[in-house]
Structure formats: C-alpha cells, structure tokens
Amino acid sequence: AESYQPIQSPSFMPLVMCPSEECQRNKSGGRLYLQTRGSKFMKYQELKIQEHNDQVPVGNIPRSMTIVARGEVTRQAGPGDHVSVTGVFLPMTRTGFRQVTQGLLSETFMEAHRVVRVKKMDEGEEEGAELSNEEIEALAQEEDFYEKLASSLAPEIYGHEDVKKALLLLLVGGVDCTPHGMKIRGNINVLLMGDPGVAKSQLLSYIDRIAPRSQYTTGRGSSGVGLTAAVMQDPVTGEMTLEGGALVLADQGVCCIDEFDKMMDGDRTAI
Known part of the structure; x- marks a missing residue:
C-alpha cells in the first residue's frame, strides 16, 4: 500500500504504520518506507x-x-x-x-x-538618466569631459577636484591583465586623509549611494570577522556555514570604511 504524507515544515516525522482504513480494519502490521520515485521534491531556500x-x-x-x-x-x-x-x-x-x-x-x-x-539608485533619480550611444560619444569628444564627470560627484561639496577625480576612477575601475602569466589586479584602492570637517565621510556616503554594489561601515565598530567572514550555524540544516561580512557583500563593488585609523591592528590586518 502507498500513503502520501504532506510536509509543511523543514523537519517531519515519517509514518510508521499505514493510516488507510483497510490496514486499520485488518490490523495488518508492517513498516512504511520512503519511495523516492513517487515522492515530489522541491527546491527550497x-x-x-x-x-x-x-x-x-x-x-x-x-x-x-x-x-x-x-x-x-x-x-x-x-x-x-x-x-x-x-x-x-x-x-x-x-x-x-x-x-x-x-x-x-x-x-x-x-x-x-x-x-x-534592482538597481540601488532611487526611481526618481533613474528617470531620464540613461543616455544614448550618440550622446555618450558626443560627450566623450569634449576636452573637459573628465573634469565634468569629476565635478558631478557630490556637487554640493565645493572643491576637492583631485579627490573627486580619484573617486571617479575608483567607480570606473581598472582592467585586469595577465602579462607573462602573472595576474595584475585592476582594483583601485583610495585612502582619504585630512583634518576633521573636510567632507571625507560625506564623500564616502555619496560613493556608497551611487555605486551599483557597495557597503558602508565604520572602523570603530568593525572587527576582522565582521569585515571578512564569520563561521555561523545554519538554523535550518544545523551545518556550519560562512556568513559574509562587509567585504564579501561588496564583492565586485565598492566597500567604504570610515574611520579606518580607529580599527584595531589585528582587524586591519585581516583585510
């Protein structure tokens, strides 16, 4: 005899005795076994x-x-x-x-x-933001195209032309190359140093907002485990898994770490 048992939770107790009326009336014993061919499995996440x-x-x-x-x-x-x-x-x-x-x-x-x-930008900022290929080629022919793009980063912050150019190159990124079999990464890392109140954190917040994939964290409350990965127990399966930190979540994107000097030396080495 076959009996179908619906499963509504991640764990279940398999049936031992057949619940059909015929088996209950005949009081026939026997153990039920799982038939994978007749079962229905579904992907779960x-x-x-x-x-x-x-x-x-x-x-x-x-x-x-x-x-x-x-x-x-x-x-x-x-x-x-x-x-x-x-x-x-x-x-x-x-x-x-x-x-x-x-x-x-x-x-x-x-x-x-x-x-x-979805994209990270707000819907109101995305309306009318796309340019055609002809418009992009026309802008690229202008002499001050690099300066215009740099000045469009955080326009409410006055000055810092060189800093904005560096952040623009950070957003665009470099090109990976492998000369003679040795891989040279195209990642661009930027370190902003300066006196308090010169809009370093505001520039980081703006980059975090406009980057398609980014994470923002502070060095004062971040640890090496929180930035890289931590070993956690999966509540569903009970297995030990790796839970990604800020650097893992910002993979192929931008990770903004504010107050980098406030980090512990061991946590800074973990990066």
Whole structure:
C-alpha cells in the first residue's frame, strides 16, 4: 500500500504504520518506507533581507526579515544584492512541543512569489538618466569631459577636484591583465586623509549611494570577522556555514570604511 504524507515544515516525522482504513480494519502490521520515485521534491531556500541604510529612521537600526523561496524562485539573488520581493506575509507555525510553548507571539516570514534584483539608485533619480550611444560619444569628444564627470560627484561639496577625480576612477575601475602569466589586479584602492570637517565621510556616503554594489561601515565598530567572514550555524540544516561580512557583500563593488585609523591592528590586518 502507498500513503502520501504532506510536509509543511523543514523537519517531519515519517509514518510508521499505514493510516488507510483497510490496514486499520485488518490490523495488518508492517513498516512504511520512503519511495523516492513517487515522492515530489522541491527546491527550497531561505533568505535574510535588510532594509537600506538610507531608509532607516534616525536613531533606529535596519530591520530584517526572513524570505522563504521555493521552486523556480530560488537562487535569484546573492549576498549583497538589492532586491525587490513580492510575496505573502505569514506567521511561522510551530509543531509539537514548540506549538504549546509558542504563546501569543509568533515569528513571521514572507513566502516569496517573485524576487527581482534592482538597481540601488532611487526611481526618481533613474528617470531620464540613461543616455544614448550618440550622446555618450558626443560627450566623450569634449576636452573637459573628465573634469565634468569629476565635478558631478557630490556637487554640493565645493572643491576637492583631485579627490573627486580619484573617486571617479575608483567607480570606473581598472582592467585586469595577465602579462607573462602573472595576474595584475585592476582594483583601485583610495585612502582619504585630512583634518576633521573636510567632507571625507560625506564623500564616502555619496560613493556608497551611487555605486551599483557597495557597503558602508565604520572602523570603530568593525572587527576582522565582521569585515571578512564569520563561521555561523545554519538554523535550518544545523551545518556550519560562512556568513559574509562587509567585504564579501561588496564583492565586485565598492566597500567604504570610515574611520579606518580607529580599527584595531589585528582587524586591519585581516583585510
């Protein structure tokens, strides 16, 4: 005999005796075994999303939410991506003894129906921002094209022409090359040094806002583990996994570290 058992949670207790009326009436014994050929398996993924820093009210910390994706909705985004999720907001049900001790408070999650990666810029800033190929070629022919692009970075900050040019090159990036089999990285690292109150942090915040993929952190409260990676236990499978820090989330992008001199020497070496 075959019996189909629906699974509603990551863990389940397999049936030992057949629950059909015929087996209950005949009181026939026997053990049930899992038939993988007749079972239905579905891809499952849990995501943890966090709201943008520029949308957090003053004095609060960014809120986070668990996203459950099934089927073809899985593997639509990676760590550090900016996503737009459409789904159903549901309470997380408990089974067994946890259901008795749960009480009136319940954890919540969102069952994702659609996950789309989006750009980091606001919608109002993206309207009319795209240029045609002819317009880009016309701008590139101008003599002061480099100066115009540099001055467009943080236009509310006066001066700092050389600093803005360096940050512009940082956003554009270099080209990786391998002469004679030796790889030369095209990454550009910029260190801003100066007196307090000369808009260093404001320039970092502007770069963090306009870069397609970026992370902003401060050296005073950051550790080497928080910047690189930390070993964590997966709450679903119980296995030990690596949880990426600021540098991992900003991979192929820009990582802005403010107050770099306030970091501990050991944490600075971990970078």
